[in-house]
Amino acid sequence: MLEALLHKGPLPVNTIGPKVHLTPGSISVAVDRLLEKGLVSRVESPDDRRVRMVALTMSGKDVILPTFRMHSAEIGKVFADANPKELQILETVLKKTDSMSGLPRRLDACGDRVELGDCMRRKF
16 A cells, blocks of 8 residues: 555545555555554545545655665566566566456556566656
8 A cells, every 4th residue: 555655646545445455444444554653644635525535654655665666676686687678578478378367467556557667667
């Protein structure tokens, strides 16, 4: 969830759950726990008082940024010897096997399709 908020910015509680594959009940518990730790804030939406927005606090950013930078660096190391054409071929093959598997497509914590090259191009 912290990664989703890092990439997407403040989000309504009800849109976070599907992005991180949590049920509405589970997302509420997760948000409550992160609130208790001071990693996120939850406020009413200025546009609709029924909507609660969740955002990273500075403490939350302090936790997720180093972790994600490390993750991104590790992905870069794994594929460091691959050239752009090889990465494109690998991505194509992975997409093909993914669609043939009948399983849901692989999503990152932001709810976006994982694109191999994107992981290595992100700078934080």
